[in-house]
Amino acid sequence: MPIKTTIMSQFVKVAQEQGKPLAALSDQTALLDSGLDSLCFAIIVARLEDELGIDPFSASDDAEFPVTFGDFVKFYENAAR
Amino acid sequence: MKTPRDDQPSLWDAITGAEDEARELSQRWLKDARNTIALSDLAHGSSLDVPRSRLAGRSVLIATQDQLASAAALIELDGVARRLVLCPPDVAAGHLPAVAATAEIEAIVSDREAIGFGEIGDRLFVRSSPHLSSTAPEQRREAHTEWILLTSGTTGVPKLVVHDLASLAGAIEFGTGALGNRAVWSTFYDIRRYGGLQIFLRAMLGGGSMVLSSAGEATGEFLTRAGICGVTHISGTPSHWRRALMSPAARRIAPHYARLSGEIADQSILDRLKAFYPQASVAHAFASTEAGVAFDVGDGLAGFPVSLVGRAGSPVELKVEDDSLRIRSGRNARRYLGAQQEGLVGSDGFVDTGDIVGLRGERYHFVGRRGGIINVGGLKVHPEEVEAVINRHPAVQASRVRSRRSPITGAIVVAEIVPREGADASGSLTREILDCCREALPAHKVPAAIRIVPSLEVTAAGKLDRANA
Numbered sequence: 001m002p003i004k005t006t007i008m009s010q011f012v013k014v015a016q017e018q019g020k021p022l023a024a025l026s027d028q029t030a031l032l033d034s035g036l037d038s039l040c041f042a043i044i045v046a047r048l049e050d051e052l053g054i055d056p057f058s059a060s061d062d063a064e065f066p067v068t069f070g071d072f073v074k075f076y077e078n079a080a081r
Numbered sequence: 082m083k084t085p086r087d088d089q090p091s092l093w094d095a096i097t098g099a100e101d102e103a104r105e106l107s108q109r110w111l112k113d114a115r116n117t118i119a120l121s122d123l124a125h126g127s128s129l130d131v132p133r134s135r136l137a138g139r140s141v142l143i144a145t146q147d148q149l150a151s152a153a154a155l156i157e158l159d160g161v162a163r164r165l166v167l168c169p170p171d172v173a174a175g176h177l178p179a180v181a182a183t184a185e186i187e188a189i190v191s192d193r194e195a196i197g198f199g200e201i202g203d204r205l206f207v208r209s210s211p212h213l214s215s216t217a218p219e220q221r222r223e224a225h226t227e228w229i230l231l232t233s234g235t236t237g238v239p240k241l242v243v244h245d246l247a248s249l250a251g252a253i254e255f256g257t258g259a260l261g262n263r264a265v266w267s268t269f270y271d272i273r274r275y276g277g278l279q280i281f282l283r284a285m286l287g288g289g290s291m292v293l294s295s296a297g298e299a300t301g302e303f304l305t306r307a308g309i310c311g312v313t314h315i316s317g318t319p320s321h322w323r324r325a326l327m328s329p330a331a332r333r334i335a336p337h338y339a340r341l342s343g344e345i346a347d348q349s350i351l352d353r354l355k356a357f358y359p360q361a362s363v364a365h366a367f368a369s370t371e372a373g374v375a376f377d378v379g380d381g382l383a384g385f386p387v388s389l390v391g392r393a394g395s396p397v398e399l400k401v402e403d404d405s406l407r408i409r410s411g412r413n414a415r416r417y418l419g420a421q422q423e424g425l426v427g428s429d430g431f432v433d434t435g436d437i438v439g440l441r442g443e444r445y446h447f448v449g450r451r452g453g454i455i456n457v458g459g460l461k462v463h464p465e466e467v468e469a470v471i472n473r474h475p476a477v478q479a480s481r482v483r484s485r486r487s488p489i490t491g492a493i494v495v496a497e498i499v500p501r502e503g504a505d506a507s508g509s510l511t512r513e514i515l516d517c518c519r520e521a522l523p524a525h526k527v528p529a530a531i532r533i534v535p536s537l538e539v540t541a542a543g544k545l546d547r548a549n550a
Contacts, residue, residue, distance in 0.1 A: 017515070018524055038458055042489035043529040050530065057488035 003080060004073045006051060010044045011036070011069075018043075027070025034069065054079045091160025091222035092246055096120060096285050109288070112310060113149040114295035114302070116211035120156075126213030128153035129190065133161050133216070135205065138224065139187040140164040144177070148272050148293040150192040150209040152281060158190075159246060160222025166229040167273040170296060171541035172239060179238045183419040184229055229418060230275055230370050241418035242370050242425070249278060251396070251412035252374035253286050264289030267307045269300075269317030269325065270543055275370040276343045280316050289314070301330040308333030316340035318543040319350045323479040326357060327502060335360060340377075342366040344544050345447040347469040348383040349477075355381060371425055372432040373412025375399060383469075384446035400431065405451055406438050407431035437463065453547060455483075457525040458490035464547070467528065470521045471496060474514050476504035481537050481545055482528065496528035499537055506533050 008025065015022035015036060022035050031041070049055040056079035057065070066072040090098060097106065107121035118128070127133060128150060141162045145151045151167065158165055166184045168177070181189075181204075188205035228249060231239035266284035270277030272293065284291040292310045294303045304325060307315065315336045317325065322341060325331050339354050339361045346365035354363045363381060368374040375397050378385050390399045397410040409431040417425050426432055435452065438445040449463025456462075464482035471480040478501045484492040498514065500506040511531040518527040538546035 017519070038489055039493075039525055042458070042487040042493045045489055046485060046487060046493055046495075046529050055488065058486075 003076050014040050014043050025069050029069040110290045111152050113293045122213050127216045128209045130208040136162050138163050140185045142166045142186045142189045144168040145192040154190045159226045160224050164227040169271050169273040176238050232370050243415040248412050265312045266314045267292040267312045269321035301328040304330035305333045314338040318343040319346050320539045320545045321543045339363050345465050349472040371414050372408040372434050375408045384444040387443050404437045406434045406436045455492050460525045462526045493529045495530045497532045497534045
């Protein structure tokens with residue numbers, strides 16, 4: 001499964017679990033406007049680490065943290081290379 | 082009848098003093114998987130290979146493998162030795178020299194050929210055997226003996242906690258109970274820890290007998306043997322009990338009294354025990370090595386009544402300050418042994434247990450340990466409060482909630498679950514458990530992930546292992 005699909009489905013799942021209205025996600029959607037709070041992101045990052053075996057947030061301390069959903073996906077795609 | 086609370090007789094004098102017409106001392110015993118010691122045999126016999134008088138006034142380290150050997154040494158040497166240090170078998174050998182130095186140990190009682198550390202020096206090495214040798218008639222046992230317990234700290238040298246028979250026996254009713262002296266006590270604890278020692282003393286001072294577990298004995302074997310011995314009173318931590326109830330041999334015992342202590346007894350384990358042993362009274366007690374026994378709760382409900390708090394002048398005074406339970410009583414340990422130890426008792430005379438409680442209605446409930454808090458983005462979570470919710474699910478045998486590092490919130494909550502035998506441990510179970518958690522807990526306390534595991538590690542002290550949590 002492409003990384004983007006995995007990430008997308010975790011966003012949907014966690015938003016649903018946490019009862020958060022998820023914005024329509026496009027590459028341009030700002031993460032802060034996605035409807036998810038920091039707890040949601042903490043859960044998503046943990047689950048993606050379990051699923052993909054990578055945690056780019058902890059792995060790279062010099063990288064710029066993602067701002068948009070597109071950045072977020074790229075962040076994982078780069079780390080997976 | 083003499084008791085340690087009256088005029089401080091030794092353990093042996095209290096045992097023989099508790100004897101009545103109804104039951105000869107010869108019918109009371111201590112038993113492990115291999116050996117039995119009749120209490121009457123200790124009147125003219127000894128488990129030690131030197132005369133007890135050689136240990137008079139000495140500081141003695143009791144470092145035996147078998148609990149039975151330690152039990153015999155305690156009975157023989159209280160009132161004789163100046164100090165008895167009870168060494169649980171799991172204390173790292175590397176810590177023993179420091180323990181021995183701090184306690185000014187002059188003699189070591191062991192049931193092995195050699196002790197785990199080389200530095201015996203000019204200390205007397207005393208061999209213990211369950212096959213008693215005959216001794217000269219009784220000597221006087223008038224020394225006020227200190228009993229030193231080692232705390233089961235997770236790291237570093239254990240702390241040495243000073244008690245005596247009076248502080249240890251403060252919660253024990255002498256020679257009472259419907260069974261009187263036909264009681265057969267047992268415990269999943271090691272008697273060299275506070276919880277187990279309480280049961281040993283209840284058996285000895287209350288006129289009963291005791292079944293001890295042997296080193297390396299599996300839970301099922303121990304339960305089977307306890308059943309054969311006719312155990313009537315048995316105690317353990319909630320973790321001990323959760324594990325015991327997973328064993329088919331749990332049906333081999335039919336206790337009159339089942340006791341929980343040492344960890345939070347949540348409603349589900351209380352209900353499960355009561356359902357499993359309907360003839361038993363199920364009680365949970367609060368005690369710690371430092372604070373002693375504070376209270377027993379016998380109404381089958383988790384937590385304890387608010388009425389227990391703030392009773393000035395009662396034998397045990399409780400108060401709640403900064404959310405933690407504090408206890409002042411004659412059952413408090415006297416002090417720590419050794420230099421530069423922080424005070425065991427605060428300036429107000431209370432021992433701070435570090436156990437966090439919360440008031441719900443007319444009852445206080447234990448929430449967790451002060452040191453065990455998970456910090457999720459600045460919000461506090463006690464693992465135990467989440468476990469209590471998870472354990473309510475009927476398919477859950479045991480659970481452990483722990484912290485997982487998060488680059489976003491610092492930490493998140495995750496859980497491991499041992500399903501009950503025969504339970505469907507598929508994805509629907511974790512979904513159901515998460516639903517329960519979401520219903521009962523705020524979002525930051527709900528586990529971000531749940532893992533199904535075959536078992537959970539329990540420490541030598543019988544508590545859920547949170548060292549890596």
